[in-house]
Amino acid sequence: MGEATIQELNNSQASNLPAVLCNALGLSLAMASLATAWPTGHIAWTVFMITWLAYFQHTWMTVFHGEAHYAVYKNKWQNIRGGTIIGTLLMVPFTAYRQVHIRHHAKMNMPDDFELWPYCDPQKSLRFRRIFVILDLLFGWWLGTYIYGRILFVHNSPIKDPKIRRRIIFEYLGIIVFWSAVLGLVAYFGAWMFFLKVYVIPAWLTGSFQAVRKLTEHLGLPAGDAMGGARTILNHSLMGRFVAYINFNIVAHGLHHLFPQMPHQNLDKAFETLESPPAEVVFTSYSRAMLDTARYLWNPGIGANISPIPENASV
Secondary structure, three states, X not given: OOHHHHHHHHHOOOOOHHHHHHHHHHHXXXXXXXXXXXXXXXXXXXXXXXXXXXXXXXXXXXXXXXXXXXXXXXXXXXXXXXXXXXXXXXXXXXXXXHXXXXXXXXXOOOOXXXXXXXXXXXXXXXXHHHHHHHHHHHOHHHHHHHHHHHHHHOOOXXXXXXXXXXXXXXXXXXXXXXXXXXXXXXXHHOOHHXXXXXXXXXXXXXXXXXXXXXXXXXXXXXXXXXXXXXXXXXXXXXXXXXXXXXXXXXXXXXXXXXXXOOOHHHHHHHHOOOOOOOHHHEEOOHHHHHHHHHOOOOOOOOHHHOOOOOOOOOO
8 A cells, every 4th residue: 555655645734724714715705795795685696605605614614524633733722622613603512523523433334423323323214214314405404413412412322421521511501602692693683684694594505515415425335444435536627626625625535534634635645555446436526426326315324224234344
């Protein structure tokens, strides 16, 4: 595999600040346009800006993901602070998300992969999963808060450390206080239509974008192999490279699971070191990966729900 090359790529880190600023700029422009109806309040422009805002809120969630890896900033506490702020806005406690995501990497596509529940849970029927995938695509914003929060509340929660549990509960309280204040201000100023246009509708659409991304990454794929269990998109066009960059190359998802701590700028180079990457889950565009995913929407399973888990499965 070229261990020396992989080690060099792991240690070669460029600044993530340009990608973070690009995401912040995309968010700011859309929110300013929707808030001021500039340059026009025409319905077509409003719909375009809502979609634009939803997409950049979705890319901002990849910043959240990077912070869960302590990988956006060099300082661990900068990642925690940034993740806590974003988690409050998303209504998902950062610590809960991190605990879920740690297990997603350790048990990818396996029954105790909380991030991919219920698709990887053999206790959930096909009918349940068919209904859930529809709700996931339509109401991913609300379901996402449940999926990441259930690790704390589910029976026999794997989080046993009382400090971690207290931290998550504290973050939930912070979320309640923050959003109570926001809704109070909206009610006081009677700004419900403004709030609907600038936040609620874009956030709802963002949840659907996030659900599509999650399903595109893993739906219909087996457990036991980092590359084989996640779709990897390597689009070398100018637009493809830009989209990958502002998404911290999360689209190269199999490579991310294979090299979880590798700087996102180096994942494409790491692909070149692989001796026999699984061609069936490597795509040259996101649209092709989505088409492949669509084959499994009627039978929405992952891991144990599509094939037996190998006894020596590891990621």
